[in-house]
Amino acid sequence: MKDLHIHTIYSDGEYAEDKIISEILKAGITEFAICDHDTIEGSKKVNDLIKNNNLNLIFHSGVELSCRIKEIGSGINIHLLVRDFDYKDKNIIKMINKISLLRLKKIQLMVDLIKDIYGVEIKNEEIAPVLKTTNSFGKPHMYRILCQHGNYDRKEYYKNMDKLKSENLKLDAKKVLNTLKDSGYDLTLAHPREVMKEYDLNYSQLENIIKFLKDNGLNGLETLHTNNIGDDYDQFSKIAKKYDLKESCGSDYHGPTVKPDVSLGIFHKIDKITNNFIY
Numbered sequence: 595m596k597d598l599h600i601h602t603i604y605s606d607g608e609y610a611e612d613k614i615i616s617e618i619l620k621a622g623i624t625e626f627a628i629c630d631h632d633t634i635e636g637s638k639k640v641n642d643l644i645k646n647n648n649l650n651l652i653f654h655s656g657v658e659l660s661c662r663i664k665e666i667g668s669g670i671n672i673h674l675l676v677r678d679f680d681y682k683d684k685n686i687i688k689m690i691n692k693i694s695l696l697r698l699k700k701i702q703l704m705v706d707l708i709k710d711i712y713g714v715e716i717k718n719e720e721i722a723p724v725l726k727t728t729n730s731f732g733k734p735h736m737y738r739i740l741c742q743h744g745n746y747d748r749k750e751y752y753k754n755m756d757k758l759k760s761e762n763l764k765l766d767a768k769k770v771l772n773t774l775k776d777s778g779y780d781l782t783l784a785h786p787r788e789v790m791k792e793y794d795l796n797y798s799q800l801e802n803i804i805k806f807l808k809d810n811g812l813n814g815l816e817t818l819h820t821n822n823i824g825d826d827y828d829q830f831s832k833i834a835k836k837y838d839l840k841e842s843c844g845s846d847y848h849g850p851t852v853k854p855d856v857s858l859g860i861f862h863k864i865d866k867i868t869n870n871f872i873y
Contacts, residue, residue: 599844604636608849775811782814818843818861
């Protein structure tokens, strides 16, 4: 079984390399990729662990880059999955370094928003220990810090975090694709359903976005994903075939505490006859 979109503690996942490997083996997964947000640290550690222990697993290097398409409408936020790259690739390292600096600016925006909404002032000394463990500080990390000040509803918190004005704190999607398109790496648009939901798009409008990305170097589409609903898989697969994009599957697993409804190796595809999920 494959799962090409998994997160670790080195971004906003729950498990470090040894535990995520244990969970992957337990789930019966034989081929996978670690695609942490804007960092390759977790992917490198898992790769080393597999090699050092001679584990019989097919592993793909991976990262999930936070990007923005500036050329469509007022801008579209997307996540690009880059897989099967060389960890020493200077372009990858440069992108990671840039997005890490942008994430530091985003932290201040989160601190300001939390103060405005909850009246809680997050101190630098609360954030510093987390920054020592990851260069991909995100909303889950801030939520855990916030909960040290009281009991706060998780769903309400994430809804409030949608108010963050961080559009300019992302990598330029066109530049990322143009830079990597001749590398031979897997360049995939992650969870297209989330793009549709965020911008209230139909399949035709999503297709226009995918065509733009394809024209600039995209070569893959995550057609099977945990968040898929209804006809999503069939529609995404149709678009992928039309633009000669590789189809991939990803649970987007973060761990039972971070995303309790997401399990390793489970992707949503609807059986039109029984209306049940096929996994």
